[in-house]
Amino acid sequence: MKIILNIWRQKNSSSPGKMVRYELDKVNEHMSFLEMLDVLNEDLARKGEDPVAFEHDCREGICGCCGFMVNGIAHGPERSTTVCQLHMRHFRDGDELWLEPFRAKAFPVIKDLVVDRSAFDRVIAAGGYISINTGSAPEANSIPVERQRADRAMDAAACIGCGACVAACPNASASLFVSAKIAHLGLLPQGEPERDRRAVRMVLKMTEEGFGYCTNTGECEAICPKGVKIENIARMHRDFTRAVALYREASKAAGAH
């Protein structure tokens, strides 16, 4: 089948970009979306043109590398699907598609469809962990965890850090990503001691990195390839408010390493 692609081409972060139109004739319906781009790129390379840069790695929907906008939707039209797992059979012969990078101040474009998502790492580094040095862990079964709680923690932990939530949010908010980590760790007894500190530091970092705020539109939840719920955002707001309001010695609590 034939697909018409309008792809955002931008040489580097400092140069302006523009949409460039490509026509691709030999698209097979069993191809994944990225394999379709591979075909385009091989054509471009043979012609001596610069292939389209896009991020990808595992192509199984788990590494979180891939992601761009297909016709204005992060990861494309299929729900619960990363763009690497999206197959061309969901499109029709002659379809015209617009491919744009994820856009947010906190995700500057590096080249074409590749953006810099290192802000996510910095938010995690600010508090998205449980402080436990190697070797100091207690016996694993010494702290029982209610099964439903463990399941809910796992639901939140399923986040792959692809950044689609930020891309889809009308306010470029990272609330779903940040809250998923706060919920994952906060739900477990192991994460309880640092719950306040974590919420305070991660929310502060998220604000500093230039992400927007949550207006509860639910766009993030709808496009999240792993089905992470905005229930987590409510938890984050709760944890943050409580931590700031009630903490007695916030200076020590929020600061000490």
Add this chain to the structure above:
Amino acid sequence: MAFQLDARTPSGPLEHRWSKAKQEMKLVSPANRRKYTVIVVGSGLAGGSAAATLGELGYNVKCFSYHDSPRRAHSIGAQGGINAAKNYQNDGDSAYRLFYDTIKGGDFRSRESNVYRLAEVSVDIIDQCVAQGVPFAREYGGTLANRSFGGAQVSRTFYARGQTGQQLLLGCYQALERQVDAGRVRMFHRHEMLDLVVIGGRARGIVTRNLLTGAIDCHVADAVVLATGGYSNVFYLSTNAKACNATAIWRAYKRGAGFGNPCYTQIHPTCIPQSGDYQSKLTLMSESLRNDGRIWVPKKKGDTRNPNEIPEEERDYYLERMYPAFGNLCPRDIASRAAKLMCDQGFGVGPSGRGVYLDFKEAIGRLGRKTIEERYGNLFEMYEQITAEDPYSVPMRIYPAVHYTMGGLWVDYHLQSTIPGLFVLGEANFSDHGANRLGASALMQGLADGYFIAPYTVGHFLAQVKPGGVEAEHAEFRAAKEQVEQRTRRLLSIQGKKTVDDFHRELGKIMWEYCGMARNATGLKHALEKIPEVREEFWHNVNVPGSAEELNQSLEKAGRVADFFELGELTCLDALEREESCGGHFREEHQTEEGEAKRDDERFCHAAVWEYAGEDKPPVRNVEPLQFEFVHLAQRSYK
């Protein structure tokens, strides 16, 4: 010059060896640790856990990843679980049993002391991961759940849904980011290691390319740790992620690190078959599917009927026919070879003829659709997402694919390579898995190396050397940097007619055809003629567009494929020299009458350690004899 291969294995009772080794290790005082710089290349389970732990101990750690974040490492792809000898199920598991299963599964081609240590520290891994917040599956009582995996007789596999690798990696990534925030680990994202620098016989640093700017930089250290994963992508199509490559370990090999058992590659029987030439990678379906699915092909060659229209009597349930005792549950290598045999004989199904049916009809009839949904629902969904076929009504099509490489850089008991100061962890080393890895053991090994072994052994090494003493302006660093730059210029200047992927596919075809599931001398010799030809053409006819001073994904790929050619050749050579069958290495000349792998313990009870001898010179094969003091060498039988 031949290697002096000293495995530095402690003596004495097996279960005391690691404690003894730890007690004898030299220590660096806490105040002095920050004076030592340790480079960790790779930030997956092995590298990330090592970098985090070394950071916690107070060393000055620099960690390198070609990804944008450590959380992308391909450890994330592991589905099934992680083994640990916790014996929570009270079913008789113990460190010794896990040790024995691993040695036997590896077809008696690994080092007893290393494997025992792996089994011993496996219990600490679970403690550590749970404390980090890894959401393992649990029982209603709140304790950890286990399952039996890969035919093991005990339930020792811990799991987090079908995303165990992801959850373990996130735990490790978070520990790493904590050290980044504390200023003890400096992360170099989007930096690819392109050479190792050895000065005075010691690994003293690496040369990297910044993948965004193209800047080639030298990084000096007191010790270098490589944890860069395996080399399955030599085969082009594998279950590995697209960026997985062997460049770091290959450049280390060319700087004097011995390469152990490159021919030990693992093929996984249950992958989704290739659907066309455009195929970029293969997707693994959990092996657990074989618990209920029945594998068959039509009895008639080239039968293109809809599988549901093929009557029972015209189906060949070949695994049940050939291996009546184990049937569909026979080991990975046997199931894989049988599928290849069927397809080679023309019984294969699907558009490419390279596939066999995995049928759940009987199981659905026996257990009900609901039970099957509970057991395999997510896998069935994944299959349908990729193939658009509903496995509840149409049999799945599966075919084997390269999945894991047991070979890698040779390391001693301290995980140190033949180059002092160069440590190799995880899949990148020649590992504790011998000739074949058991399911759910890769995650265990990566984390054992990174959390619990390297932090001791690297410290022991550092305690014996003075920190610093070398600058990035040293002649060896300058020379290595110059070589890297030259190579990059050369790749860009060829301006040929074929793309990097064209060449990679060509190499993959040769490797898969002649060095895949079943190998023979004629085929391997043919491959050894063919690979240098294609490599030669690569260096004259590849087209790498773009420039060196920008994000250039074609250039990155070209460098990796260039190394794959050389490693592929060594893999074939190793496969040719190892005139026996063992684990994942199956030589057609060496099989029992029933088609079973036949080891030759007389001649090959050793690790082959290859030594680079220089450009255009054949590499030298060294051997490390394997001694079995505690287990009895037995022939596997799954009849």
Add this chain to the structure above:
Amino acid sequence: MGTIALNSGLERTAFFYQSVVGKKVVMAVTGCVLSLFVLGHMLGNLQVYQGAEKLNHYAALLQGLGGGLWVVRLVLLACAGLHVLSAYQLWRLKLDARPTPYIKKATVATTYAARTMIWSGPIVLAFIIYHLLHFTTGQAHPDFRHGDVYHNVIAGFSSPAASLFYIAANILLAFHLYHGVWSMFQTVGVNHPRYTPWLKRLSKAYAWVIGIGNVSIPLAVLTGIVK
């Protein structure tokens, strides 16, 4: 990340408000006060259907509160001010957070109400100012009589233009509440898979009740049901 010092109440409040979460919580809490007021206000006004005496009596009762009335007014004013201020600041943040817009952007889940909060808000604000000048202070009223609320309502809504503005603004207010009431719960952290669907229904019902109640008055006057 360095140490975060929150030693005084002021530091604590400032820290809270400076975060993206804090501003939203302020918006939600003030929104809660305002939506409760809107309900009370509507219930009071519906007494117009019970005749002039009843409504004027109710108005006199409120006036009789004296200082108490001013306390209520100041609280409402403060809430409205904070609601608008945080909305404005968040709107600026939104523009900051995505400086380059998409060429194509589709929405998957956003309701019409959620999408239009950003301009239903300002229009409702403009309406409130007009409404105060119209019925509270009288400057915008053609025939304002102090103390005779019933007369003011009938006279005010006799103008079709004024009535239409009221109707339009109250429909927007209903939309604002349609998203806002549920959003308020979510923002302060109330979300549970079992109860959230009910909260969403409550939010919708609330919006319908307020919308119908408020719109009915000018409609009733225009159509002559209330004279």
